[in-house]
Amino acid sequence: MLDLDVEAPSLHNIFYDKVNDEINGVQYGTIEYLYRKVIQGSEDVRINDIFCSLQLKNVSGEIFVMPALKSMNKDYVYQIERLQTQQIQEKDVFREIFAYVQKELNVDIILIDTRAGFNQWGSLSLLTLSNQVIFIAYPNNENVEGLNMALQLMQNIGKKRYAVAMSKVVASEEGVKKTRSLFEGLNVAQEDLIPVYYKQEIALSNRYPIDSVDILVSYKELSDYILNNEKIERNKKLLMNGMKEQMLGQMFIEKQRLVRFLAVEQFLNQEANMFLKYRYREELFGIRNTQIKRRYKKGGMRMFQQLYIQL
Structure with a gap:
């Protein structure tokens, strides 16, 4: 300060x-x-x-x-x-x-x-x-x-x-x-x-x-x-550089409307076992109330925890 x-x-x-x-x-x-x-x-x-x-x-x-x-x-x-x-x-x-x-x-x-x-x-x-x-x-x-x-x-x-x-x-x-x-x-x-x-x-x-x-x-x-x-x-700077197409190609699963966070630490500083649910690609730039699903196991059962964040 x-x-x-x-x-x-x-x-x-x-x-x-x-x-x-x-x-x-x-x-x-x-x-x-x-x-x-x-x-x-x-x-x-x-x-x-x-x-x-x-x-x-x-x-x-x-x-x-x-x-x-x-x-x-x-x-x-x-x-x-x-x-x-x-x-x-x-x-x-x-x-x-x-x-x-x-x-x-x-x-x-x-x-x-x-x-x-x-x-x-x-x-x-x-x-x-x-x-x-x-x-x-x-x-x-x-x-x-x-x-x-x-x-x-x-x-x-x-x-x-x-x-x-x-x-x-x-x-x-x-x-x-x-x-x-x-x-x-x-x-x-x-x-x-x-x-x-x-x-x-x-x-x-x-x-x-x-x-x-x-x-x-x-x-x-x-x-x-x-x-x-x-x-x-x-996020914009990361996506605007020369690796934009490669990054998007790896991250977006268009049919399922999911982003697999291969480099999630660079975006959300969260664990890498997360997926970003999106409606259209531009949401990665920072639309409010973006949905995230976190997968984890509890008592042998696969569970999903759903939460909302702001990019």
Whole structure:
């Protein structure tokens, strides 16, 4: 998680204990790193000094945080004033940072928290660094108006991977109905509303992560969208390369309308004894509610477990 909301940074406060840990915390923030690297031309700064692990329990993986700063002071304000995003782009500093964390930390996704509205730092995050943009907005008419302008900009510059999530949605029939009505006023090629429901426990908390299973439900649809979108893009790339005909020829059993997953790990990260039921070939690119049958034996009898997934 990279904090580039430079005018209102928050990750250093949200994860204060981890960021300021004497042994495993950060030495300084991303902005100081960029200032010393770009403005001062220092070669002594190290990328592994600007991130730390959140060391979460009961998580199959690891999450790292890269705060904009370690603590707010006058030096930070001065560094922001001196830094220009054009200089950062010319030096291509973030390419170096991203390459490092991908190689050394084996990260799958980099989440960038950017400034609200359009400014030089917001443009750097939205237009230069990101592969996919998620606009998060409270459901009201003012935000719908502003979002439509932002979405128009995305279309004008040829950005195709973007979506809108409505945050702090009231978890009631009336709340969802109002939010859906506002969502329908957006000029976005997005199939359905992505809601993030309001949780008092989140609003009142001063420290994260919050140790509650119920909290995860609020963000499930948004996280599912991001992960599924990445999977669909990856599938498309695999099928668009020179091996497309060979792959499809091996995988599709047209008469039975089944896909035998010879290379299932590349698509679903599931066991290879699975079959994908499909109606037409294009479903492999990511149609919702795709049916999967898993075969297994129990007590000498061959059983079928049927479940639905989203590619």
